Amino acid sequence: MERRKLGTQGLDVSALGLGCMGMSEFYSGRDEAESVATIHRALELGVDFLDTADAYGPFTNEELIGRTIKGKRDQFTIATKFGNERLPDGTRLGIKGDRDYVRKACEGSLQRLGVDTIDLYYQHRVDVNVPIEETIGAMADLVKEGKVRYIGLSEAGPRTIRKAHAVHPIAAVQSEYSLWTRDPEEAVLDTTRELGIGFVAYSPLGRGFLTGSIDDVEKLDADDTRRNHPRFMGDNMSANRKIVQRVKEIANEKGVTLSQIAIAWTLARGDDIVPIPGTKRRKYLEENIAALGVKLSPEDLARLDQAAPPGVAAGTRYPEPMMGALNA
Numbered sequence: 174m175e176r177r178k179l180g181t182q183g184l185d186v187s188a189l190g191l192g193c194m195g196m197s198e199f200y201s202g203r204d205e206a207e208s209v210a211t212i213h214r215a216l217e218l219g220v221d222f223l224d225t226a227d228a229y230g231p232f233t234n235e236e237l238i239g240r241t242i243k244g245k246r247d248q249f250t251i252a253t254k255f256g257n258e259r260l261p262d263g264t265r266l267g268i269k270g271d272r273d274y275v276r277k278a279c280e281g282s283l284q285r286l287g288v289d290t291i292d293l294y295y296q297h298r299v300d301v302n303v304p305i306e307e308t309i310g311a312m313a314d315l316v317k318e319g320k321v322r323y324i325g326l327s328e329a330g331p332r333t334i335r336k337a338h339a340v341h342p343i344a345a346v347q348s349e350y351s352l353w354t355r356d357p358e359e360a361v362l363d364t365t366r367e368l369g370i371g372f373v374a375y376s377p378l379g380r381g382f383l384t385g386s387i388d389d390v391e392k393l394d395a396d397d398t399r400r401n402h403p404r405f406m407g408d409n410m411s412a413n414r415k416i417v418q419r420v421k422e423i424a425n426e427k428g429v430t431l432s433q434i435a436i437a438w439t440l441a442r443g444d445d446i447v448p449i450p451g452t453k454r455r456k457y458l459e460e461n462i463a464a465l466g467v468k469l470s471p472e473d474l475a476r477l478d479q480a481a482p483p484g485v486a487a488g489t490r491y492p493e494p495m496m497g498a499l500n501a
Contacts (some may be wrong), residue, residue, distance in 0.1 A: 174219025175465060177447050179371030180344030185223050186250050188426035189462060190222035191215045192375060192451030197234035205237065208453045212241045216248055222448045226254035226297055227282050231263060235285035246288055252306030252325055253282050254297035259295045265455040268498060270300030280319055295325040295444055300496035305336050321484055331364040332501040343370050350374035352383060352435050353416055353486035361444040366445065376441040378432055385417050385431045403488035412487035419480035429467050436464035
C-alpha cells in the first residue's frame with residue numbers, strides 16, 4: 174500500500190482512506206455486519222485511515238468504529254470531527270466551535286471510539302460566530318494533553334486556514350473534491366500547499382454518482398438524503414449524466430471502472446492528496462483500492478479535464494441552506 178504524508182508534523186497514512194459515514198446514516202442499505210467486515214478487509218489490504226464524525230448517526234458511526242477496531246486500535250489511524258451539533262434523535266442544533274464545546278465533543282468521541290487519543294481531529298464546519306483562534310486554541314490544548322495527535326479543518330476557506338495554522342500547525346484540510354467538484358482548485362489547494370498542509374478529499378465518487386450506478390433518485394430508499402440533493406434532481410440529473418458518460422468512455426478504453434478512474438484522477442492531482450471514498454461493502458472497497466494501480470498519462474488527464482472541467486456539474490453541491498457553511 175502506498176503511503177502519503179498529511180502535513181509536516183509526521184502524520185503518515187495509507188494513500189487511500191475509508192469514509193465510514195454511510196455505514197450509519199444518510200445513504201440507504203445499511204448492514205452493520207458487512208460494515209464491520211469492510212473495515213477489517215480494508216486493514217488486510219493496507220487501508221488504515223478511517224474517517225468518521227460525531228454527527229454521523231448521530232454518534233452511532235463512532236460507536237461502530239469503536240467496536241470494530243477493538244483489539245486492533247494501534248493498526249488504524251482514526252480521524253473524527255466535531256462541530257455539527259446534533260441530539261441523539263438527529264435534531265440539528267447548528268455549528269458550534271467554542272472552547273467548552275470543543276472539549277466536551279472530544280471527550281464524547283474518545284468514549285465512543287474507545288480510544289485514549291484521536292489521531293486526527295477536525296473541526297467539521299467553521300463556526301463563524303466564534304473566532305477561529307479560540308477553536309484552534311482549544312484543539313491545541315487537547316494535543317498538549319495527549320487526547321489528540323494532529324488537528325485539521327473541514328470545508329474551511331483560505332483566510333480561515335491561514336489564521337488557524339498561525340495558532341497551531343494544521344495537518345490536513347478536508348473538503349469535497351472530485352471530477353465534478355473541483356472547487357478546492359480555486360484557492361484552497363494553493364493555500365494548503367503553501368503552508369505544508371495535507372489535503373483529504375471526501376466524496377471523490379460524487380456521493381456515488383460518478384460510479385454510474387445512480388440514474389434515478391426515485392429508486393433510492395426514502396431515507397436516502399441524495400433524493401433531495403440538487404445534483405441528483407430533475408434537469409441537473411440529466412445534465413450530470415452526460416459528464417458520467419464522457420468519463421465512462423475513457424474508463425472503458427482503459428479497461429477500468431468509472432469508480433477507479435474517478436479515484437485515480439483524484440490521486441493524480443498531487444501526492445499531498447488522500448481520497449477517502451466511502452463504502453460499506455467489501456466488493457466496492459476492493460474495487461476502489463484497485464484504483465491505486467490505474468496509471469493516468471498526461472493525455473488521459475487532459476481528456477478528463479475536457480470531460481469534466483471545473484464548474485461543469487449542474488446544481489449546488491449541497492442543498493442551498495447548507496451552502497453558507499462551506500469554504501468559511
